[in-house]
Amino acid sequence: MNSEKENFQEKNYIKKSLYYRFSQFVGFLLGARFFVAALLTFALYVSTFFLFNQDESFSRFVFDFKVHGIIFCTVLTILAGGIINQFYDFEKDHLVKPFRTRIQSFIKQKYFLYAYLFLSMISLSVAWMISHKVFVFFIVYQFFMWFYSHKLSRILILNNLTFVSLTLYPFFGMMVYYETFxxxxxxxxxxxxxxxxxxxxxxxxxxxxxxxxxxxxxxxxxxxxxxxxxxxxxxxxxxxxxxxxxxxxxxxxxxxxxxxxxxxxxxxxxxxxxxxxxxxxxxxxxxxxxxxxxxxxxxxxxxxxxxxx
CATH class of the missing domain: 1.20.120.1780 (UbiA prenyltransferase)
Incomplete structure (x- = not known):
């Protein structure tokens, strides 16, 4: 009897542990706005090849690692921006997005901050390896991502204009890179x-x-x-x-x-x-x-x- 009880408790503990880990994973994806980042990545690839890139063949585009590096840095920056934004909006999101906040509560806020710093540093490191200009581009992008969450999101009209501008900033970068005007x-x-x-x-x-x-x-x-x-x-x-x-x-x-x-x-x-x-x-x-x-x-x-x- 004791053995069966112990097995039942062990199985129950494993189920709870798996549920907790899964909830942490989903909470992180929602906090980082992973699905928004995935959509923007798709949009960046489509617009880069079919709109901005007028001359390169598909094979040259596939092996243009500089472009892939820039898009990779963009994705990491968007994920980091989503994390810092939810950090500043945490109390507001309790009322506006209760389900998402409940899922995110499985992860302590300090771990979101660690993830933000990690993603930002990886993005800037890759940008530095690509070129100094790309590094400056992403320094500016990350600064305004943080500044929007910290201050600009509370200021009339600037909040809307800044949010939309930051969404389109990577596309502007690609337009400049390919000089498609x-x-x-x-x-x-x-x-x-x-x-x-x-x-x-x-x-x-x-x-x-x-x-x-x-x-x-x-x-x-x-x-x-x-x-x-x-x-x-x-x-x-x-x-x-x-x-x-x-x-x-x-x-x-x-x-x-x-x-x-x-x-x-x-x-x-x-x-x-x-x-x-x-x-x-x-x-x-x-x-x-x-x-x-x-x-x-x-x-x-x-x-x-x-x-x-």
Whole structure:
């Protein structure tokens, strides 16, 4: 009997231990925003090869270790940025993201900080081996990642502009690296900037009261609902104007042309949802726009494959 009881207790202990370790692993992935980093990595590879890289063949691109090194440093920096951001937003996330916070609670905050320092150092070490210019590029990136989490995320308008700029910073780096400056690339960058800005402001409307309680001055808790909706709708109209310019003035074709044409209807739907001023509709708007960004990456991939074949 004692032997059976001991075996049962041992098995129960192993199950709890495995559950605890698995929860720690999932908590770390969520804290580091691993899935966001994975999506950005995919977007970087697609945009680098099919948009910025106009001359290299696929085989040369595959063996361009400098580019892979830059993207690797970018991924580590994004993971580190996610960790430091959740460290500063930990109390706020208890209310806004209770499930994620509960999972993250399996890991002590000091271990997140250790991971942040480790990822940052690895990223900078690899960047230094690539070139001094790349090292400076990532020093600036990491500094603003930290400064956004520490200070800028609480400042009106700067919080939204900085967040979106940091999201697009690696793409700007690749554009400079390949010296790909054209009207089409510029308009596509503006389009993506505006879409991400809309997503961020709409997201702030869903956390308005919590942001105010924790000292985050956002557009929704500084202006009234009517003004906030007006700002979002105005940005969407500007985004539609940029889409039209891309369609009519840049000679864009293939899947990307369909993407921007259908996008006009998507933004009309989003404007309707925002005007309705329903919390549920704003949640739908965020997910529609996020899906549309992802479909934009897929469209670029398909257009690029169409052009290369």
């Amino acid at each position: 054209s009207k089409k690339v510029l308009l596509m960058a503006i389009f993506l900037f505006l879409v991400l800005l809309c997503i961020d402001i709409v997201k702030d409307t869903l956390t308005k009261s919590v942001d105010k309680a924790f000292g985050y001055t956002t557009i929704p808790n500084y202006f009234n609902a009517k003004t906030t909706n007006g700002i979002i709708v105005s940005l969407m109209f500007i985004t539609m104007a940029v889409s039209l310019k891309l369609i009519l003035r840049t000679g864009i074709s293939g899947f990307m042309a369909y993407y921007f044409v259908i996008g006009l209807l998507v933004f009309i739907l989003c404007i309707y949802l925002i005007i309705s001023n329903s919390r549920r509709n704003k949640f739908f708007t965020i997910n529609i726009l996020r899906l549309w960004v992802f479909l934009g990456i897929i469209s670029m991939l398909l257009s690029g494959l169409e052009g290369k074949l």
